[in-house]
Amino acid sequence: xxxxxxxxxxxxxxxxxxxxxxxxxxxxxxxxxxxxxxxxxxxxxxxxxxxxxxxxxxxxxxxxxxxxxxxxxxxxxxxxxxxxxxxxxxxxxxxxxxxxxxxxxxxxxxxxxxxxxxxxxxxxxxxxxxxxxxxxxxxxxxxxxxxxxxxxxxxxxxxxxxxxxxxxxxxxxxxxxxxxxxxxxxxxxxxxxxxxxxxxxxxxxxxxxxxxxxxxxxxxxxxxxxxxxxxxxxxxxxxxxxxxxxxxxxxxxxxxxxxxxxxxxxxxxxxxxxxxxxxxxxxxxxxxxxxxxxxxxxxxxxxxxxxxxxxxxxxxxx
Numbered sequence: 001x002x003x004x005x006x007x008x009x010x011x012x013x014x015x016x017x018x019x020x021x022x023x024x025x026x027x028x029x030x031x032x033x034x035x036x037x038x039x040x041x042x043x044x045x046x047x048x049x050x051x052x053x054x055x056x057x058x059x060x061x062x063x064x065x066x067x068x069x070x071x072x073x074x075x076x077x078x079x080x081x082x083x084x085x086x087x088x089x090x091x092x093x094x095x096x097x098x099x100x101x102x103x104x105x106x107x108x109x110x111x112x113x114x115x116x117x118x119x120x121x122x123x124x125x126x127x128x129x130x131x132x133x134x135x136x137x138x139x140x141x142x143x144x145x146x147x148x149x150x151x152x153x154x155x156x157x158x159x160x161x162x163x164x165x166x167x168x169x170x171x172x173x174x175x176x177x178x179x180x181x182x183x184x185x186x187x188x189x190x191x192x193x194x195x196x197x198x199x200x201x202x203x204x205x206x207x208x209x210x211x212x213x214x215x216x217x218x219x220x221x222x223x224x225x226x227x228x229x230x231x232x233x234x235x236x237x238x239x240x241x242x243x244x245x246x247x248x249x250x251x252x253x254x255x256x257x258x259x260x261x262x263x264x265x266x267x268x269x270x271x272x273x274x275x276x277x278x279x280x281x282x283x284x285x286x287x288x289x290x291x292x293x294x295x296x297x298x299x300x301x302x303x304x305x306x307x308x309x310x311x312x313x314x315x316x317x318x
Contacts, residue, residue, distance in 0.1 A: 001019070001020060001021075001022050001101060001102040001103050002017065002018075002019060002020075002101070002102050003017070003018060003019075003020045003062045003100055003101035003102065004016070004017055004018075004062075004100040004101070004292055004293070004295045005017075005018045005020065005059075005060035005061060005062050005063075005100070006046075006047050006059065006060060006061050006062075006063055007059055007060050008059050009047065009048065009049040009053055010047070010048065010049070011048070012047075012296035012297075012299045012300055013296070014047065015047065015295050015296045015299065016060075017293065018060055020060065020062065020097075020101065022103060023097055023103055023104060023105035024105070025073050025075075025105055026105075027075070027107075028075045028107060028108050028109075029075060029105050029106060029107055029108065030071055030073065030074060030075070030081060030087075030105070030106055030107075030108050030111055031071070031072050031073040031103055031104070031105050032067060032069045032070065032071055032072065032087060032089075032103065032104050032105075032106065032111065033069045033070045033071075033072050033102065033103055033316070034067045034068075034069040034099050034101060034102060034103060034104055034315045034316070035068055035069040035070065035120040035124075035314075035315055035316050035317070035318055036067070036068045036069070036120040036121045036123070036124035036312055036313065036314055036315055037064045037066055037067050037068075037098075037099035037100055037124055037292070037312070037313040037315055038064075038065075038066040038124045038125045038128070038129075038310055038311060038312045038313060039064075039290075039295065039298040039299060039302050039310075039311045039312075039313060040065055040066070040128050040129065040157065040302070041157075041240065041302055041303075042065070042128075042241065043063050043064060043065070043299065043302075044299045044302055044303050045241060045242075046063060046093070046094075047063060047299065050241065050242060051241055052093060052094060052241075055094050055095075056094045057094070061093075061094060061098070062093075062097045062098040062099075062100055062101050063093055063098040063100055064091075064093065064098035064099035064100040064101070064313075065090045065091060065092070065093060065098065065099065065127070065128045066088075066089075066090050066099060066124050066125070066126070066127045066128050066129075067088065067089060067090070067091065067099035067104055067106075067124060067127075068086075068087070068088040068114055068120040068121070068123035068124035069086070069087065069088075069104075069120065069315075070084060070085065070086055070087070070318075071083050071084065071085045071087055071111075072103070074108075075108055079108065081108060081111065081113070085113060086113065086114040086120070087111040087112060087113060087114055088111065088112065088114045088115075088120075088123040088124060088126065088127055088270065089106060089110045089111030089112060089127050089265065089267065089270060090106075090110060090127040090128045090131065090263075090265050091104055091105075091106045091110060091265070092110075092265065099124075099315075100292060100295055100313065100315075101315075102315065102316065106265075107265075108267070109265065109266070109267050110265040110267065111267055111270075112267040112268075112270035112271050112274065113271075113274070114274075115274045115277045115278055116278065117277065117278055118277065118284075120318055121286065121289050121312045121314055122284060122286055122312075124312055124313075125157075125284045125286050125309070125310035125311075125312050126161075126270075126273070126284045126310075127265075127270060128263060129157040129158045129161055129284070129310060130161050130270070130273055130282075130284070131263050131264065131265065131266060131269060131270070132158045132239060132261070132263045133158050133159075133161035133162040133165055134161075134165060134269055134273065135261055135263060135264065136158075136162060136212050136237045136239060136261050137149070137162050137165045137166045137169070137171075137212060138165060138169065140235075140237050140259065140261060141166075141210045141212065141235060141237055143165065143166045143169035143170065143171040143210075144169060144170055144171065145170035145171075146170070146172075147170070147171040147172065147209045147210065148171070148172045148174065148207065148208045148209050148210075149166050149171040149172065149173055149174070149208065149209065149210045149211075149212060150174045150175075150176075150201070150205060150208045150210070150211045150212070150226065150229055150230075151163055151166065151173060151174070151175045151176070151190075151211075151212040151214070152175075152176050152211070152212065152213055152214050152215045152222060152226070153176065153177065153214040153215055154175030154176060154177045154181070154185040154188070154190060154193065155177040155178070155181035155184055155185050155308050155309070156214060156307065156308075156309075157307065157309060157310045157311075158214055158239065159175070159177075159212075159214050160184075160185070160188055160284075160285055160308070160309050161282070161284065162212050162214075163175050163185060163188040163189055163190050164188050164189055164281075164282050164283070165282070166189075166212075167188070167189030167190070167191075168189070168276070168281055168282070171210075172191050173189060173190045173191055173192075174190065174191065174192045174193075174194065174205050174208065175188075175190040175192070175193050175194070176193075176194045176195075176196045176201050177193060177194075177195070177196065178195065178196065178197055178306070179195050179197055179198065180308075181308060182195060184285075184308060192205070200225070201225070201226075201229060202225045202226070202228040202229045205229050206228075206229055206231075207229075207230070207231045208229055208230050208231065208234060209230075209231060209234050209235070210234060210235050210236070210237065211226045211229065211230060211234070211235075211236040211237070212237055213226060213236055213237060213238040213239070213243075213244070213247075214239055214240060215240065215243065216238055216240050216242075216243020216244035216247070217243060217244045218240065218243045218244075219305075223236075223238065223243065223244040223247060223250075224244075224250060227250065227251060227254040227256055230254075230256055232255045232256070233255065233256065233257065234256050234257070235256070235257045235258070235259070236251055236256060236257070236258040236259075237258075237259055237260075237261055238258065238259070238260050238261065239260070239261045239262075247260065284309065284310060285308060285309030285310065286309060286310055286311075286312050287307050287308045287309045287310060287311055288301070288307075288311055288312070289311075289312045289313075289314050290311065290312070290313055290314065291313070291314055292313045292314065292315045294313075295313055298311045298313060
């Protein structure tokens with residue numbers, strides 16, 4: 001099959017087209033014909049030698065977590081995801097081959113029926129970012145009425161979904177973003193939006209119960225400054241890999257709690273979010289769609305860190 005592979009670790013020049021072996025299904029796995037994938041920050045980090053690069057056993061390697069497509073092989077005849085079923089989900093690179101390819105093999109528990117109202121390009125934008133947002137906001141922070149939650153990078157891939165989920169479950173959402181995204185983030189449900197280019201958020205807000213930290217200390221000490229905006233004993237949930245290595249100790253020293261977060265594929269959670277999407281309670285914003293052959297351009301854009309919502313790779317027509 002055709003794929004875009006990383007021939008090694010480095011800049012975007014290592015991303016090249018190649019012919020690679022078709023995946024082979026085993027046990028309770030599916031083979032999915034990929035019609036769309038998406039690009040996440042972890043993809044670019046891994047390609048450059050960070051992220052999960054240490055676990056890549058050989059090159060060339062196929063990157064890409066998110067996929068939307070059609071099932072071509074199921075684990076058994078009566079399986080609910082029969083051949084021909086439109087699905088979306090995420091895989092786990094590098095334990096499984098990535099989605100920058102014509103086909104992908106995944107455990108059946110990693111995929112769910114595609115939301116009927118969404119195109120394949122839209123559906124591919126959702127899984128990793130939405131499952132990360134759900135895990136941080138719902139599973140860990142337990143968003144609820146009366147809770148005050150500060151969400152950084154509220155216009156980004158994970159952030160714009162986290163804002164919607166936190167507001168849906170009743171939290172008072174305060175989000176940070178750039179000037180160009182203020183209206184966008186308000187429309188997602190944030191009660192207050194702080195322009196980080198004009199204001200120091202820790203001077204504008206205090207006593208929050210939870211911080212959803214999607215930046216860490218990679219820019220202007222955002223993670224450490226967040227501790228000053230929290231109430232004593234508050235919870236900070238940090239996701240970006242390697243963005244704040246001392247987060248647990250720093251939070252404890254300030255009288256706060258902190259945890260990292262790693263996304264877990266879950267068809268059951270995707271099914272819940274599908275119902276929210278079909279009810280109009282959750283939406284994903286696709287900033288731009290690239291042909292698969294232009295994955296290097298998508299990596300360049302996502303490394304700039306100014307994407308609104310998600311970047312998608314169109315792999316094949318339905």
